[in-house]
Amino acid sequence: MSQTVAETETHVATPSVLARLLRRPLALTGLVIIAVVVLAAVFAPWLAPYDPYEQFFEGLTIEGAPLPPSAQFWFGTDLVGRDLFSRLIYGAQTSLIIGVVANGIAVVIGSAVGISAGYFRGWADTVLMRFTDLMMAFPALLLAIVLAAIFSPSLWIVAMVIAMVNWVQIARVTYTETRSIAERDFVVAERAMGAGAGRILFRHILPHLLSTIIVWATLGIATTVLLEATLSFLGIGVQPPIPSWGNIIFENQTYFTSAPWLVFIPGAAILALALAFNLVGDALRDILDPTQQGRH
């Protein structure tokens, strides 16, 4: 049938998602940036020219000013005389750990809440979604700040805090989607065959949510990286001297006129990483979501 031909074309017989990502220039750029950051984070001890914690005596001028980029210190030094380049490389670890762990937890919590509320309805739906509504109405940053103040901040606490703030979006999205999938004929058909909730949830609904979840997970990493940076920027993030891109800016922010490199280089790094995840996430959204087709 001609109809079949047409549909085979739209539901492409997947030449892996990765391959399709690589075909898009923007997504490719994003992947390259992510790869660079990941490599930097993983191989930091080998890549960094200096110990990121070492406060060099010659890292400050006599007056105590940081040094601008030079052959010795590629990105200059910070306000206590440490090598900015090395700190950026180690800072990538922090950003990625937060991005992956915090966001991973958020994704798990969010999808669990969304799916159960969306499928089971009734009181589970009411309780979970009212709670989600409540969390939606919370100004996220304020919540994060208060949480960070309660549990005195550390890398893992920051990750938890971010997870507790970020799951809401995913819960909403998976909830709506689960509800609509649960109404779709094939789920009704499953019920007509006598299938139980577990089977329907895990074999039929979850696979359909997977692409949504993947997309939101990547987009969420971008948000998470930014949120961590913001918390650090406000001085309640990862504790010094552990470098994170956000707290490098926080420590140096007032120097934006006298030592702009200390603010704008890490700023550019955050931007690049968030941008990369956004680009990849968006491309995934395109690739994995058949309703968004017809772009690019």
Add this chain to the structure above:
Amino acid sequence: MQQKTTSGLLEVNGLTVQVATPAGARTVVDDLSFTLEGGKTLCIAGESGSGKSMTALSLMQLLPKPMARVSAGTAKLDGRDILALPETEMRQVRGRHIGMIFQEPMTSLNPVLTIGKQLGGAISAHGGLSDAAIRARALELLDQVQIPEPARRLKQFPHELSGGMRQRVVIAMALAQNPQILIADEPTTALDVTVQAQILALIRKLQADLGISVIMITHDMGVVAEMADDVLVMQHGRMVEHSPASVIFSKPRHPYTQELLAAVPRLGEMTGTRAPKRMSDDPTASVQTPAPAEPLVAVKDLTVRFDIKGGILQRPVQRVHAVEGVSFDIMPGETLSLVGESGCGKSTTGKALLNLIPWQGDIRVAGRATRGLGASAMRPVLRDVQMIFQDPYASLDPRMRVGDLVAEPLQIHGLASGSELDDRVAYLFRRVGLSADQMRRYPHEFSGGQRQRICIARALSLSPKLIVADESVAALDVSIQAQVLDLLQDIQNETGMSYLFISHDMAVVEQISHRVAVMYMGRFVEMGSRAQIFENPQHDYTKKLMAAVPVADPSRPRRAFMEKAEDLPSPVHGLDYTPPLQAARDIGGGHMVWEAAGR
């Protein structure tokens, strides 16, 4: 009537349309030529995907932009090639010279603008009219398309109108600037038969009154017979036959045309037979007339109401009376058909049998009462009752292989596993006419008819005693529809399966049923054997339904124009609504007619 001229009003020559696909350009309309004469109706017929819509869109230069384009051909209108006109000039042609009606009345009106705004926009598309003049013209147009209370309609939004009304508005918009040509792309496919009949009659009347030429696109040979002066049959983008209507129906030359016509179920063709079509061919069939025995399914006073919630506390404020006190039995090996128009409660009745929705009343399946059974208690019942859903594609999980999908019921009920399971599934595939090596494919890799077979295979896997087939052929092209119907009947012949066959198509129902129940507004109005219903319809509604079915015979006198359109009454009522009493009347031989009590 216009003067017949030697050269037609619109002359299309060598029209070729290509669409861009990942695999390169694909020709979807191939070298199409025809002439539309003034005041005549040209029907373009053909199955889904044959390029009918593309043809129409290319004449308006409205092809979906980057993907599709006209790669060759001309279309002369008043000496100008409208395929080659620049956009600004083409805009003068659209609406003024050619008006167009689209397939989907539900989506072809802008949901956020009032009817008045949209109609007004169409009237004044080329400017220069005062508001009063626009309004006057709008009222005139609405009156012309027989919409009651035109002044009120102007203020309404599309979603506040029924499908039929909307399609009338679309027609009014197409006529707004007095075009010479009206292109109607499947204008009635999405509508109920009774409404379809009204719209078709309306188009004919307007054509007669205004003397315009019509290009009518349809896949329904019945509609063709009702409307066409000339017929152009398309297949895979090519024209296979182009003749006057009378010729096409009496002496179809091309095999494809013949096939198309053969597949069309014709209302009344089975007059005089007792058993369904397939069985009558085969007198040795095991079950001819169902022997009076214990009913397989007994439904008493089935009532389904859906609450509409609202107010501060989200309490129910209104109620949809989807099914109201319906009772029927289904015997082993029998096909009971439910017919009726959209929203009358057919699907709801079917779903209630499988406990997919909450209901009241009493349902017994093979003697077991199913009321209030939980999911696990229902499981054994579901071995006896299975359902095939209206849309085969939607009811197959697109991410699973079809083999696994068919195997699922067996796994759920723990009936087979391992190689036995594979064997059973392979058997089921062969049984529905698919090859076992297609098991590893995904649903989207099949055609509509094949998918419906997969659904049937899945329903069969539990060897149920009853299958609820909900509009199982409605979405299919006629030729495929015929195949699926045959398959269902073959299975019944072989296994003595019972069907609850849900359909809105009287012609299909006539072919397959032992007994027929006509539904209207959640109730039965008439029930009886096929012969009783089709040869001796009693209830007005049954008669109206049958009269509305277009008949694929151009020689039949065309139906007269009907009264002003009316909206179907709504099944939504207040909470305190008590449905009026009905009285059943048995007029002999199990032929029941329900009428309002006290008549």
Add this chain to the structure above:
Amino acid sequence: QDIKQGGSMTVTYKDDVSTLDPAIGYDWQNWSMIKSLFDGLMDYVPGTTELRPEIAESYEISEDGTVFTFKLRDGVKFHNGRALTAEDVKYSIERAVNPKTQSPGAGFFGSIKGFEEASSGDAEGLSGITVVDDGTIKFELSRPDATFLHVLALNFAHVVPKEEVEKYGADFGKHPVGSGAFKLAEWTLGQRLVFERFEDYWNPGVPKLDQIVFEVGQEPVVALLRLQNGEVDVPGDGIPPAKFIEVKNDPKFKDLIIQGGQLHTGYVTMNVKMEPFDKAEVRQAVNMAINKDRILRIINGRAVTANQPLPPSMPGYAKDHEGYAYDPEAAKALLAEAGLADGFETELYVMNTDPQPRIAQAIQQDLKAIGINASIKSLAQANVIAAGGEEDQAPMIWSGGMAWIADFPDPSNFYGPILGCDGAVSGGWNWAWYCNEDLDAMAQEADSMVDPAKAGEREAMWRDIYLKVMEDAPWAPIFNEERFTIRSERIGGDDKLFVDPVHIPVHYDEVYAKDVQ
């Protein structure tokens, strides 16, 4: 001099001005604002720490130092026009002591008779204050108090008119009415305050300016940039580190920078109740491990190294004390002596505003060199203070940003709450939890030497106390901050006025506008 009055000045602050109620205000921003809006019995000679009477014309101290009698000036008026009387003075001090006022300064009046009863709410007023007549007031103390005149110069002892306080109730702090050189003309919350010259001020030559505009919510860096643009006259928070070198090296601005001492010490506290800081050797080792010169460099040399609690400009400062010199090797040896040759893990609390975390990191690196692994806890000020007030929470705190700045220039002011046993309680400010009964007794003794003739002896005693403290080394003093501030070219006045040790940061009443001269 004949300095013409008139003109206006713009001052910026980062943080909001919370309240201008003299009994309550205790912030960097409002301290000297209150001094300009209100007057007390005593004040200091502008730019110095030398006491002089303000609305008191003269005073007498009894032989035993327990009775102080003040004669008030004539013609002192409140901004609402009413004449100020001795009754007001009494009311104001009693108000500060009254627990309902929740004054943070109530404790300063502890030596006045009847304080216990009044501060617990059992008595209405202070029995030790007597209004002799409209122009005379008498204070009776329960014990001799050498600091009492300083106490009367504190904001908490400034005079408020009862009727206005009662009119505004709890909101008096937003509608201050005093008898000071300026009165409040406008207050847009969170944005700006405008002070206007009080025409009826008792001292006709003061103030010099007609108007002061305070803009709040301005980051110090922004304030300085605006000063460079000529929009701001005095950045209230001083020159931010980020701009210091730049303006210092800018010929246009370098002469406008003013340097002055400050009654401030930055130190690291070590909780003597927590292991291993319960061992004096460990605390001494920490003192020796910190490279204070490098820390000075990090803060662009805007301080001098410290080796004792008192700042150099404080009476009682031990000039020739050598303290613990920077010597990591010796520090290691000390650690080894304490049985911690392998070092240990600990935590260093620090407030999370620049440059404190940076200083903490420098300290951290120094400690690491002798094997102490201190992880940094950089928290909001309130959280650090809360941790310091618990016996078992914060092993080490870098005091920067929350450190003690003396309320008045007397050595006793550096002891009680932060090193004495009184402060070593839950919720106290003695974060080292250092409590030496002998020293407490000595302090008590020193403070009862009221006789001005014995001032030298008293000073020596205090010097001794602080040196003894340093033997136990509950603190590692790091530096004494120098104040560096800048003013616009338009504003004139003796340099001392811009680094006034009491009217911090600027003596608003005395500076003048050059453009009206």
Add this chain to the structure above:
Amino acid sequence: MLAYITRRLVQTALILLGISFVTFVLLYLVPADPARQIAGRSATAATVENIREQLGLNLPFYEQYLRYLGGLLNGDLGRSYLQKTEVSTLIAARLPASLLLMAGAIFCELALGLTMGVVAALKRGSRTDDTLMIASFVGVSAPQFVIGILLLYVFAVKLGWFPIGGYGTFAHLVLPSITLGFLGAGWYSRMMRSSLIDVLRQDYIRTARATGATRAKVLFGHALPNAILPIIAMIGIDIGLFMSGIVVVESVFGWPGIGQLAWQAIQRVDIPIIMGVTLVSACAIVIGNLLADLITPLIDPRIKLR
């Protein structure tokens, strides 16, 4: 409609109740003692105890909360511990600045975002489209504090076109608005683009074109009213983002709004202010959502308020 609004308001009240509870619990857990902060460094233990009593801080948790709720019902947000002022006065004094900033940001968002989105949708697939979409990605990825500092550095410090922070004139508003609106502009342009592309594919657009309507008429009369719908739904979410954004933007630009108030209060654990600002922000978010839900049916008649 009325029933709907009433129900939503009841829901809002419940949400605010929930938020007040959660915030109260969280702040209760914050390790800082307000009484000691008020008492100051020279205070005796007795003074601290006395203050604690006056503030009711020694009451059991639930009693403290009920007290707070009681005040809340009378419109009393309590008094700031450190500012010694009614929280409602403080917030009222600062709210106009924040609202102004938000208005500026919304303007930037819409002006920039919608224009970019429409242009990109109309020029789909072109280089313009690509450039605009990359710009929008930068918008959604850029940390606000970096953008803020960068704008300040370039346009205020280096070029001197705008004042360096502060509040008062229109010129003061420009940079903070852009900073705050940048993120939203990115989102909006992308949403507008895909929404418009989607709408332009709809049948009713084809119907409109088939009547011979001009491109402009089709775009403005038919497509945009539909394309704008998903963006209206964003209002609520947007306000949530703003509420987070103003803390950062106001601190960078010294803007005297409630973000700055909140930040100062958090630093000093001034619990009544934190509570107050959280509730006001939550209110704003909920009201934003309510507005979005009320506006949508005005544009989209299919949506009925139930």
